[in-house]
Every structure is written in C-alpha cells, then in structure tokens.
Amino acid sequence: MFENKVALITGSGRGIGRAIALHFANLGADIFVNYLRHRITAEATAAEIRSLGRKAWAIKADIGKMESIESLFGEIEKHLAEAGLPPGLDFLIHNAASGFNHSTMEQTPHGWEWTMNINARSFLFMTQKAVPLMEKRGGGAIVSITSPGSTRVLPDYVVVGASKAALEALTRYIAVEFAPKNIVVNAVSPGMVLTDGLKHFDAVRSEEGIVKRAISLTPSRRMVSPEDVAGLVAFLCSPAARMICGQTIVIDGGFTLPAG
Numbered sequence: 001m002f003e004n005k006v007a008l009i010t011g012s013g014r015g016i017g018r019a020i021a022l023h024f025a026n027l028g029a030d031i032f033v034n035y036l037r038h039r040i041t042a043e044a045t046a047a048e049i050r051s052l053g054r055k056a057w058a059i060k061a062d063i064g065k066m067e068s069i070e071s072l073f074g075e076i077e078k079h080l081a082e083a084g085l086p087p088g089l090d091f092l093i094h095n096a097a098s099g100f101n102h103s104t105m106e107q108t109p110h111g112w113e114w115t116m117n118i119n120a121r122s123f124l125f126m127t128q129k130a131v132p133l134m135e136k137r138g139g140g141a142i143v144s145i146t147s148p149g150s151t152r153v154l155p156d157y158v159v160v161g162a163s164k165a166a167l168e169a170l171t172r173y174i175a176v177e178f179a180p181k182n183i184v185v186n187a188v189s190p191g192m193v194l195t196d197g198l199k200h201f202d203a204v205r206s207e208e209g210i211v212k213r214a215i216s217l218t219p220s221r222r223m224v225s226p227e228d229v230a231g232l233v234a235f236l237c238s239p240a241a242r243m244i245c246g247q248t249i250v251i252d253g254g255f256t257l258p259a260g
Contacts, residue, residue, distance in 0.1 A: 001238060003028035006089055008076060008130070010034040010063055010122075011096030013042030015195045016145065019226030020093055020233050021045055022052075027234060030055040030085070032076055034096065036062050055083055063096055064117035066125060073129040089133035091237050094123045094144040094167075099160035112159055119163035123170050131178060139182025141237035144171050145229070146189045146248060148256050168248050175246030186236045186244055191252025194223040220253030 002024055012021040013035040021031045022045070031049050033056060035042035042058040049056035057079045061072035080087055098118045100111030123144055134140030149157045150164035168187055175185035192214050214223055232251050235241055250256065 001027045002090075002234075005029040005091065006032070006080065006085070007091035007093060007237075008032040008034065008072075008089060009091075009093040009095055010126075011036075012093075013038045013045050013058070016190070016193055016226045016229050017093075017095040018045050019230040020095060021049060021056075023227065023230035023234055024091070024237075025049040025052050025054045025056070028054070029091070032056075032079075033058045034061055034063070034072065036060065036096070055085075063122040063126065064098070064114060069122060069125050069129060073126075073133075076133075086136075087133065088136035089130055090137055090140045092126060092130040092134075092140070092142045093233060094126065094142070096122070097145065097147075097160075099157075099163065101156045101160065102158075103156055104158050107159055115159045115163045116166065119160065120166040120170060123167055124174075127174055127178075131181070131183060134183050135181060140184075141241075142174065142178075142183065142185040143233050143236050144168075144185075144187045145233075146171075146187045148189055148191060148250070148252065150189070150248075152256065171248065172246040179245050184236070184242055184244065185246060186241070187248040188229060188232055188236065189248050189250045189252075190224050190229050191218075191250075191255040192223060193229060194225055214255070217258070218253040218255045219257065222253065224251055224253055 007024050007029045009017050009021045011017040012033045021033055025031050033042050033046045046056040046058040059072060059075050061068040063069055099115040144167050146167050147164045149161040150168050171185055171187040228251060
C-alpha cells in the first residue's frame with residue numbers, strides 16, 4: 001500500500017513510534033526514524049526496517065529547537081538524494097512527546113516552554129517544512145499523536161494537557177488549510193498504551209497494579225497496543241481516509257466512555 005512512499009516519524013526509536021515505523025515499513029514505505037536520546041534503540045529500529053527490504057535512516061534531532069527542525073529536514077533531503085530517490089515526503093507522523101508531569105504550583109517557565117515546544121510548536125514548524133516536500137509528490141498525510149488529557153483532567157498533567165489541546169487545535173487549522181493541496185491532516189488520541197515503559201513502571205510499582213486496573217476499566221477488556229495505534233495511523237494515511245479532515249480519532253477500547 002505504501003510502496004515508493006517516504007515517511008518521517010518523530011520519536012520512533014521505541015514505543016508507539018517504533019510500532020508505527022515498522023508497520024509503515026511492512027506496508028512498503030521507506031522510513032526516517034527520528035530520535036533524541038535513545039540512539040541504540042533508534043538504530044536498532046532502522047536496522048529492523050532494512051531487514052524488511054526497505055530503506056531507513058536514524059536521525060538525531062531535538063524537535064523542540066528550531067535549528068534542529070531545520071537540520072532534520074536538511075538531512076532528509078540529503079539522504080534521499082544520496083539514495084537516488086526522488087525528492088519529497090509522503091507522510092509526517094508527529095509522535096515525539098515530552099513534558100513535566102507536576103501539579104500547577106510546581107510548574108516552571110522552563111517546564112512550560114520545553115513541553116509546548118516539543119509537543120505543539122514543533123508540529124507547526126515541521127508542517128511548514130513538510131508541506132513543500134509533499135507538494136512535490138502531489139499530496140500526502142500528516143498525523144499528530146495526542147492524548148485524552150487534551151480534554152480530560154488527569155493528575156499532574158496540566159502542562160502536557162495544555163500542549164495536547166494546542167496540538168489538536170493546530171491539527172484542525174492545518175487540516176483545513178492544506179486539504180486543497182491533497183494533504184490530509186488528522187490526530188490520533190490513544191488511551192493508556194501497553195508499551196515496554198508502562199510494563200516496567202507497573203512492575204516497579206506493582207502494588208498499584210496499573211495495567212490490571214486499566215484493563216478492568218476498559219470495556220474491550222484489554223489495553224491498547226502500539227500496533228493498534230500504528231494500524232489506525234496507517235489507515236489515516238491511506239486513500240480510504242481522504243475525506244477525514246482535521247479529526248481527532250480516539251483509540252482506547254472504550255476506556256474514556258464510562259462516566260465512572
């Protein structure tokens with residue numbers, strides 16, 4: 001489905017981003033794996049993609065910094081040229097996220113700026129870089145990964161929640177602006193996802209039974225997997241989703257539906 005397509009997936013060395021990268025590669029896409037801190041896992045993800053017969057590049061970039069966004073897209077164009085591939089980009093998946101999980105009174109200007117820059121501001125300015133590359137290919141798709149905390153109040157999530165709300169607003173505005181250019185823009189809002197990081201946290205704090213409790217509160221009786229999220233993201237990048245514009249699609253097994 002994605003043969004001869006090129007995708008940039010931020011924060012794709014591990015977790016949800018890794019699952020998206022591998023899923024897109026399995027569908028035929030060549031992948032730019034972006035990372036900030038976890039070089040070994042990012043390079044391992046890129047190597048796994050190459051083992052599938054696809055091209056892959058692991059590129060370090062702090063997308064919270066404007067100069068790093070410039071550098072990231074410069075690297076993309078350079079690697080495509082070196083590989084003899086036509087210039088352009090088909091998919092931008094904004095998965096990278098960070099934040100200071102503290103109460104309102106514990107927040108700092110640095111925590112606000114760090115969280116907003118990585119989670120929301122970067123999406124706007126990466127879109128500015130991605131759109132001209134997508135125009136070279138006649139269109140494309142952009143997907144942002146958000147969170148139920150954009151609309152629901154979660155413990156110590158005040159700044160991250162605000163950044164995700166901003167991300168969803170950006171998604172709507174960008175979707176409307178670029179729909180005439182055949183660029184489809186949407187957001188995916190996963191519930192609690194069963195990643196390796198969550199499994200580790202649950203094991204360390206086993207008395208809380210976070211995973212077990214989440215499953216008991218989910219109508220589907222299991223947690224969302226990274227692969228579940230990857231499948232939805234791929235659908236939103238497929239021709240079948242061309243008339244979905246600026247929407248935030250929740251994938252949580254029904255977790256956020258019951259009032260209790």
